[in-house]
Amino acid sequence: MSEIQHLVVMGVSGSGKTTVARILADRLGWPFAEADDHHPEANVAKMAAGTPLTDEDRWPWLRIMRDWLSEQAAAGRSTVITCSALKVAYRDVLREADGRVRFVHLAAAPEVIGGRLEHRSGHFMPPSLLPSQLSTLEPLAEHEDGVSIAVDIPPEEVADAALRGLGLGAVTA
Template sequence: MPETAPPVIVVTGVSGSGKSTVAALLAAQLGLPFVDGDAFHTPDNVARMRGGQPLDDRARAPWLARIRDWIDARLTAGAGGVVACSALKRRYREALTGGRAAVRIVHLEGDRALIRDRIAGRQGHFMPAALLDSQFAALEPPGPDEDPIIVGIAEGPDAIVAAVATRLGRPSDASGG
């Protein structure tokens, strides 16, 4: 029986939910390349967010297209991968997944106060805590028809990765090695 190509996993959630940390750990666990969606932002978008201005759909469209191109390249190569991307709205996730079963959504959800504390403790990130309310206002949590893997963030990154790996049918090594 031929082996199935690895999936491309899009780790979503509001800023501060742990997308980049979880996605990097998950990629390492699964032996897949990782890319942070923030790397696809233009300098203008980063400056806008750093200045406390949320991005609108027009500013997000080219960013999502660049991430979609990365996903398409991974799928074409049959190589899989993991990308961290807020993808707060259904239409953003649809733009990334294109309805393809090989692209899986992992959505991180958590308490606003916990996430605000995490953002306040970050060093050197362009996304200020002041934009968190706009993130929650824009958030359209994935519905069952998107077949998401939804994981709470209270347990921490290692527990999240273990839960996601199990849901993907690739349980982590419980011995830690």
Template sequence: MGPPIVVVMGVCGCGKSSVGRGLAQALGCAFIEGDAHHPEANIAKMSAGVPLTDADREGWLAVLAGFIADADRRSEALVVACSALKRRYRDQLRGDSARVRFLHLDGTKAVIADRMAARTAHFMPTALIDSQFADLEAPGPEENALTRSILLPVDQIVADACGYLTNNGKAATATAGGNA
């Protein structure tokens, strides 16, 4: 099948960047920070506490899907951090690739709020937590997704994801010990 392409997904403040960087390092591949590819208009909107619409996300998701398609064509591994909150967003990111897997970082609103309140230098305000959870459609079993609790240490999530990928994304390991 080739090397994996992994989208680390979840609501704001769940740890996508930290887990994504750790997973990319473990896999020896490139990491793409999805937030770095938002257009200025999206960043301004979120900074002002206004949730993005599907139309706002369309171009951003197309850019990230392009990175994924390029890695797929070159048979390269890749890790992308992207909220990918809705099934249709994940379908767009996946495209025609059978190699794309999702790592869903799952946590409660209370834990997410605490994390977001503690972080600095990010445009996403805590005021958008409710909209993120309202938009979240947890991945179904047919989506090649592994769900892990954000309460687990990053190195444990990375190790679990590596095991899942080594096992070709078998569902039997997808939820063991990892839901919040």
């Protein structure tokens, strides 16, 4: 098998991580995981109450995701996951996983994201936390393995751009 790779689709809540990650996973034939599903209950309750998570809240969650990536690599599987991964330090934890960890940063203007959050239902992350996420966000640094894609185009085109930018080709479904 070729090199094990993990694509971390990152960005603030409402940027389209789940939609784009599912498209990428389908096109690549790689397992998909939603990092939000791995948050400890205390984190979910805190966010649902409108309280931003602290770094101390996030470290255990990030280590859970890192370990999941390493488990998949040990089984010979490349993966696609969603994870806000807002800070370089958070991405550093994920990069500790076995395999090549690459990032797809989904970026958009705050008003675009805010509009999406206002119309989203069934998610524990309230729109009131968007400002704290935006102030926490550190865009991909030059040394980081990944691409930043504007999400002002349809999700299928975002996935195409991500695959091209990562040199994985524009695999079609």
